[in-house]
Amino acid sequence: MLDVAVIEEPAAAEASLDPIRSGILAALAEPGSAAMLAARLGLPRQKVNYHLKELERHGLVELAEERRKGNVTERIYQATAASYVISPSALSAVSPDPSRAPDQLSAHWLLALGSRLVQEVGALLSGASRARKRVATFGIDSEVRFASAADRAAFADELTRTVADLVGRYHDESAPRGRSHRVVVGLHQIPAAQPTDPGGQPDPQQSGGTTTTHTTAGQDA
Known part of the structure; x- marks a missing residue:
């Protein structure tokens, strides 16, 4: 079983998003039969069998073993991964493209970068x-809390200069055996629970939050 499997086919993505099938996938983190799943999920065995076949057809579950019980053979299934991520390629026609409107201050552009990642x-x-x-691969995950919007802007400017300096220092376009890497730096506010004033409205003086910086770089195998 893989730690994470990436779903790239639209039909497989659709299958995984069905509430019953997603429940079966979660339950099959531990191997089980249709009868075991039916009891665990409170569903008719016939319905579980139908969804299992669909999940197996899309490569989301696999046969782990067959157990002989008298004249009956019990099929034991397990999920092919502990967790799944649906790739934006499953919706390639409508997936966000970061090249359309590169704006470092745009939340939509940041989402497009994450989609591409x-x-x-x-x-x-x-x-x-x-x-x-x-x-x-290599990843850094850190948090920073800014005292003001001015500090956040200054941080973004310094981060931009630092990354540009590193890229300029190590980038070698002419390296015959070089491998291209993509570096993504993301900065986003972490939503915090907002206290309310006596009238039940969010208090604008308490609406701050923390900010997370993500830097990831990867290379092909």
């Missing part, structure tokens, strides 16, 4: 899995 890392994982190789 999931799509490209998912493709790397899929290819590496088929080749039985590992994907070399």
